[in-house]
Amino acid sequence: MRWNRLAAVLFTATIAAASSCESSEPEPVDEAQQPVCSKEDPVVEDARVAINNGRQTFRFDTFGDEAFWGGQLRLHETINNLTPVQALGLGLKVDVEALPKPLQLKIKKGQVDLNSAATTLALLRLNAVVGVTGFFDGKDTLVSVGIQCALCHSTVDDSFSAGIGKRQDGWPNRDLNVGAIIASAPTVAPLADLIGLTEAELRTVLVNWGVGKFDAELILDGKTENATGGSAATLIPAAFGLPGVNLHTYTGWGSVTHWNAFVANLEMGGQGIFFDPRLDDAAKFPIAAANDFDDVRDPVDRITPKLADLHFYQLALEAPKPPANTFQPAAAKRGKDVFNDPQRGDCARCHVPPIFTEPGWNMHTPAEIGIDAFQSNRSPDERYRTTPLGGLFTRKKGGFYHDGRFANLGEVVDHYESVFNLNLSPGDRADLIEYLKSL
Numbered sequence: 308m309r310w311n312r313l314a315a316v317l318f319t320a321t322i323a324a325a326s327s328c329e330s331s332e333p334e335p336v337d338e339a340q341q342p343v344c345s346k347e348d349p350v351v352e353d354a355r356v357a358i359n360n361g362r363q364t365f366r367f368d369t370f371g372d373e374a375f376w377g378g379q380l381r382l383h384e385t386i387n388n389l390t391p392v393q394a395l396g397l398g399l400k401v402d403v404e405a406l407p408k409p410l411q412l413k414i415k416k417g418q419v420d421l422n423s424a425a426t427t428l429a430l431l432r433l434n435a436v437v438g439v440t441g442f443f444d445g446k447d448t449l450v451s452v453g454i455q456c457a458l459c460h461s462t463v464d465d466s467f468s469a470g471i472g473k474r475q476d477g478w479p480n481r482d483l484n485v486g487a488i489i490a491s492a493p494t495v496a497p498l499a500d501l502i503g504l505t506e507a508e509l510r511t512v513l514v515n516w517g518v519g520k521f522d523a524e525l526i527l528d529g530k531t532e533n534a535t536g537g538s539a540a541t542l543i544p545a546a547f548g549l550p551g552v553n554l555h556t557y558t559g560w561g562s563v564t565h566w567n568a569f570v571a572n573l574e575m576g577g578q579g580i581f582f583d584p585r586l587d588d589a590a591k592f593p594i595a596a597a598n599d600f601d602d603v604r605d606p607v608d609r610i611t612p613k614l615a616d617l618h619f620y621q622l623a624l625e626a627p628k629p630p631a632n633t634f635q636p637a638a639a640k641r642g643k644d645v646f647n648d649p650q651r652g653d654c655a656r657c658h659v660p661p662i663f664t665e666p667g668w669n670m671h672t673p674a675e676i677g678i679d680a681f682q683s684n685r686s687p688d689e690r691y692r693t694t695p696l697g698g699l700f701t702r703k704k705g706g707f708y709h710d711g712r713f714a715n716l717g718e719v720v721d722h723y724e725s726v727f728n729l730n731l732s733p734g735d736r737a738d739l740i741e742y743l744k745s746l
Contacts, residue, residue, distance in 0.1 A: 354619070361620025364613045365476060366461070369440055369453030370577025371609045377442065377451025379576075380492040386441070387449055391421040391430065395470040398483035398518065402474050403467040405435035411467065437461050437474060454575060456567075456617070459483060459521065460546040477547030477624035479519070481704040486516030486540070501594060502529050516540040519705040523556075523574055524685045527586065527595040533710070534681040541682065541709045548626030548697035551662040553669050557694070557709035558686035564618040571610045572603050579603070579610025585687040626697025626746075633700060634744035642742025645735045652729065652739055663696035663746070677726035682709055696746045716743050 376382045395401075403411065413419050420426055428449055431441030438458025442451040462480045463472035470482075489495065490513040499509040502525065512531045516522060520540035524530065533539045541557055549555065555566045565583075572581040586592050586601035595601065645652040647660075659665055670690040673680040683689050691709070699707075699716070707713045713722060717740055724731055731739065 357616045357619040358623050360613075360616035361618070361623075362476070364617045365456045365620055366438075366474070367434065367440065367455055367457075368613060369455060370571045370575060370579060370613070371453075371607075372571075372576040372578075373440070373442055373451045373453030374578070375497075375576030376453055376492075379494075379497045380489070381494060382488075382492045383441070383449045383452040384493050385491045386424075386427065386431075386452055388424050389427050390424050391426050394427055394436070397488055398480060399439065399470070399488075400437040400461070400463045400480065400482075401430060401467075401471040402435050402437055402463065403472050404474070405433050406430075407433075414467075414471075437463065438480075456546070456570075459485065459543045475627075477545060477621070478627070478698075478701050479543040479545050481519035481543060481702070483543065484516075484518050485521045485543075486513035489513050498526070501526060501598065503594075504531075512538075519543055520711075523570070526573065527592045527600065528685055529594050530685065534679055539681075539685075542702070542705050542711050544694075545626075545698060545702060546621055547624035548663075548695050549624070550622045551666065552664055552695055553667060554692050556686075557692060558683050559670050559688050559690055559692050560686055563621055564614050567614055567617055567621075568610060573600055577610050578605040579608045580605065581610075591685075591687075626695070627701060629698075629700040629745060635741050636745070638738045638741035639745035640742075642735075642738035642740065642745075645731070645739045646742050651731060651735055653727070654723075654739075657693045658696050664693040669693040677722065678708070678712075696743065699743055699746050716740050719743075 391401075406414075410419070414421075427436075428441065428447075430436050431439065431449065431452075432443065432447070434440070438455045438461060440453045440455065441449050442453070444450050457474070457476065459480055460478070461474055461476045462478045462482070463470065464475055466472040489498075490510040495506050495509050495513070499506045502509065504512070512525075515538045517538060517540065520538065520542055522538070522540040525539065530539050544557065549563055553562070555561065555563045560566060560569070561583075568579070568581050569583070571577040572579050581603040582601070584601050586595040587599075589596040592600075646654045646658075649656070657665055657669075657671070669692055670688060671693065672690055673683050676691060678691070680689065683691050703715070705711045707716065707719050713719045717736075720731070720736055720739055720743075723729065724736070
């Protein structure tokens with residue numbers, strides 16, 4: 308959407324303005340052409356406030372969804388018996404910067420029992436478990452639990468140890484076993500009843516999602532298997548590198564802020580307002596239509612007031628650059644030429660630099676990209692989005708494409724070479740792969 312681009316430009320300009328304001332000896336310029344620049348610049352300050360507020364929402368706001376995860380599924384009862392070792396095994400992450408230095412030292416020395424559920428509760432009290440908030444009574448008893456955006460769309464850099472480190476917002480948590488976590492709740496009856504399954508049947512579906520995957524459409528259409536009988540879940544996508552990108556998800560649906568509202572209300576179980584009349588389609592979305600998901604109106608809206616700043620913060624999350632030792636620079640430079648050359652890769656026709664998706668309506672039919680229509684048919688427009696390519700290295704775990712059908716970038720290139728009859732030379736193919744690894 309145009310707002311995405313405007314917000315990205317505004318963010319870049321305001322940060323640049325803030326930097327130039329801090330210069331003690333600015334170069335002489337024509338004052339008539341000089342932009343307004345001062346530490347009191349309201350545009351700079353508004354941008355800073357929006358980013359800080361959005362980060363807080365992204366990391367810590369449950370939108371009241373503890374009423375669902377704790378109140379209905381009683382997931383806190385499972386967490387009461389979950390050790391840190393088990394939690395890390397499920398892909399949950401720990402923010403090392405939330406841990407006091409003395410505690411960090413004790414963990415390093417092996418003086419903290421990571422096989423004790425009491426340690427998990429202590430981490431929750433410190434707000435150190437990424438994307439999860441524990442609610443305690445006056446006696447330090449865990450009585451409920453809620454989740455945030457960061458649960459699926461953040462990870463850590465493992466700088467302290469595996470699963471413990473500094474936050475990396477926007478990175479998809481491809482270690483997270485969402486289905487297994489939900490299936491571990493004492494009851495999944497509210498979800499099972501919604502979808503029309505027994506609890507046992509739903510637990511099997513959830514466990515079959517696998518690591519790093521989630522099925523957002525399950526509560527809309529009730530489909531539990533894809534066209535080949537496998538799981539209908541898709542890989543958790545990145546939430547970075549989105550400025551200038553029109554549609555947010557694998558199959559379009561809407562802008563970044565549309566999907567934020569969709570997820571916060573329908574997937575997370577928060578309290579707010581959401582409107583999408585396309586969901587009032589009993590043939591395509593029978594569950595959504597039967598439950599009025601097209602027009603959600605909670606009496607207390609804890610979501611909508613947060614959407615603008617949340618959107619702004621997400622647009623500020625740049626796609627990370629891969630470590631220098633993960634690709635061959637000389638080959639990547641040659642691969643860039645292959646990527647852009649209409650007579651060879653012609654990749655830039657759709658993945659237009661520097662946003663690496665189409666400016667505008669970035670959607671394609673399944674036939675155009677040579678794959679099946681199962682997942683696209685679960686969306687209103689029945690198409691697949693041209694996925695931005697920045698930070699591809701963060702998404703290699705679990706495979707590529709929406710469902711991980713291609714294990715590596717070589718398989719992706721081979722697919723397109725077959726679909727579009729590219730006839731790449733072995734050298735061009737290898738160089739193109741190195742370029743993709745460098746993005």
